Amino acid sequence: MFRELPIELEEAAMVDGANRLQSFLWVALPLVVPGLVATWIICLAFSWNEFLFGLTLSTKKAIPMPVIIAGAEHTRGVQFWYVGVRVLLTMLPPTILALLAQRYIIRGLTLGAVKG
Numbered sequence: 573m574f575r576e577l578p579i580e581l582e583e584a585a586m587v588d589g590a591n592r593l594q595s596f597l598w599v600a601l602p603l604v605v606p607g608l609v610a611t612w613i614i615c616l617a618f619s620w621n622e623f624l625f626g627l628t629l630s631t632k633k634a635i636p637m638p639v640i641i642a643g644a645e646h647t648r649g650v651q652f653w654y655v656g657v658r659v660l661l662t663m664l665p666p667t668i669l670a671l672l673a674q675r676y677i678i679r680g681l682t683l684g685a686v687k688g
Contacts, residue, residue: 577600577604580601581599581600583675601679606675609676610673610676620665622638626638637658
């Protein structure tokens with residue numbers, strides 16, 4: 573993402589009196605924040621429901637939600653009301669984060685769509 577930014581933007585900030593750190597923090601970083609947030613949301617979405625790693629690598633104290641959902645079978649069979657509540661709780665954090673970061677997702681996904 574940083575390679576796509578024109579170097580002239582940082583050079584213009586340095587001409588105006590900013591040092592390298594200030595030109596990075598005030599010019600380059602705000603321009604790539606949408607792409608970084610979109611990347612973070614996509615990585616979160618792919619890793620949130622990772623069942624196989626959660627099943628094999630977790631301990632009794634730290635069990636991820638997909639493993640808890642899969643273990644909803646009792647002696648009376650699958651209790652779907654427990655499964656429904658657990659699925660709802662699993663879906664809430666990524667949904668809330670996606671709603672809060674919606675403008676960054678759109679801007680980050682369309683960042684390199686138009687050249688010109």
